Amino acid sequence: MIRLRLALALAATLFAAQTVLGTTGLAQDYPSRPVRVIVPFGAGGPADVTARQIGSILQESFGQPFVIENRTGAGGVIGTVEAAKSPPDGYTLLMMSNTQTANESLVPQRKYELMRDLAPIAPVNYSDLVVVVHPTVQAKTLQEFIALAKSQPGKLNYASSGQGTPYHMAGELFKTMAGVDLVHVPYRNSGEARSGVIGGQVQMMIDAVPTMTPNVAENQVRALATTGKTRSTVLPNVPTTIEAGVAGYEATIWLGLMAPAGTPKTVIDKINAAVNAAVKRPDIVKLWTQQGAVPMAMTPEEFDKFLRGDIVKWAEVVKKFDKPQ
Numbered sequence: 001m002i003r004l005r006l007a008l009a010l011a012a013t014l015f016a017a018q019t020v021l022g023t024t025g026l027a028q029d030y031p032s033r034p035v036r037v038i039v040p041f042g043a044g045g046p047a048d049v050t051a052r053q054i055g056s057i058l059q060e061s062f063g064q065p066f067v068i069e070n071r072t073g074a075g076g077v078i079g080t081v082e083a084a085k086s087p088p089d090g091y092t093l094l095m096m097s098n099t100q101t102a103n104e105s106l107v108p109q110r111k112y113e114l115m116r117d118l119a120p121i122a123p124v125n126y127s128d129l130v131v132v133v134h135p136t137v138q139a140k141t142l143q144e145f146i147a148l149a150k151s152q153p154g155k156l157n158y159a160s161s162g163q164g165t166p167y168h169m170a171g172e173l174f175k176t177m178a179g180v181d182l183v184h185v186p187y188r189n190s191g192e193a194r195s196g197v198i199g200g201q202v203q204m205m206i207d208a209v210p211t212m213t214p215n216v217a218e219n220q221v222r223a224l225a226t227t228g229k230t231r232s233t234v235l236p237n238v239p240t241t242i243e244a245g246v247a248g249y250e251a252t253i254w255l256g257l258m259a260p261a262g263t264p265k266t267v268i269d270k271i272n273a274a275v276n277a278a279v280k281r282p283d284i285v286k287l288w289t290q291q292g293a294v295p296m297a298m299t300p301e302e303f304d305k306f307l308r309g310d311i312v313k314w315a316e317v318v319k320k321f322d323k324p325q
Helices: 002-029 046-062 074-084 098-106 142-151 166-178 190-198 209-217 265-279 282-291 300-320
Strands: 035-039 066-070 092-097 118-133 157-160 183-186 204-208 222-226 252-260 293-295
Touching: 035 046, 035 074, 046 066, 046 092, 046 118, 046 209, 046 252, 046 265, 046 282, 074 092, 074 098, 074 118, 074 252, 092 098, 092 118, 098 166, 098 252, 098 300, 118 142, 118 166, 118 209, 118 265, 118 300, 142 222, 157 166, 157 190, 166 183, 166 204, 166 252, 166 300, 183 190, 190 204, 190 209, 204 209, 209 222, 209 282, 252 265, 265 282, 265 300, 282 293
Parallel strands: 035 066, 035 092, 157 183, 157 204
Antiparallel strands: 092 252, 118 204, 118 222, 118 252, 118 293
């Protein structure tokens, strides 16, 4: 019995040592082939643009291609499922946003659970949103738009890139806090939603500042308010929603990276360090500042806590919605 116990203890020790050496070796060798980054949103939106920027830097850092794959549909669910079901080896990553944390309560019939099936790596950046209307809308200010909407309940539309996306959640929160009845028109992606308001098919959209600012500058849409605590540095003449009279209203879009659950922590830590270094690069900080985005840097553990808090936050918001569309 003593010999058996000693043999078992030795085997367990050797197994543990091999596991440590194996995961350490994996981290040292990682990546040894191309890495794909699934973006569950359409091309040209904040997640897609940011994924390509970060992917380019990671490619420089690691010497392997980081290939961006857009897997759109179902408000980000389709691409998220694909990432969650991928091998947990660090060669499939997910560029996600607060769409995923909102979907935890908004889309009960999912084939995944965010914090069970995916592992946090790092946040990337966040940006404020901007409330815009088509130029034909008879409202020059946010208060005028609210008054117009109240005079025509259920007659005005707002666009989003799909259920659960930051634009949808911001729109529903605006409806609740401003006391207006707007009809939600979900598009397949943010590019189509943006085209919808620019083309006048819908009257209003709440979009990310970096992606909508060029359209504001070209007078394709009229900016009524931005959604941060303070005015946007790229739209300084546009008041915040709070300044415009909707007390307490704030909304942002943030982006981050996750990997399939079970991905070795050594690999996650290695990617986290590279992403944190990337978002602190002076050229990236300058670029994002010019676009209206703010870098975010956390450890995987801090990002895990952040995600769990955001899930709770949006669950509370969803409860306030009458009938989210």
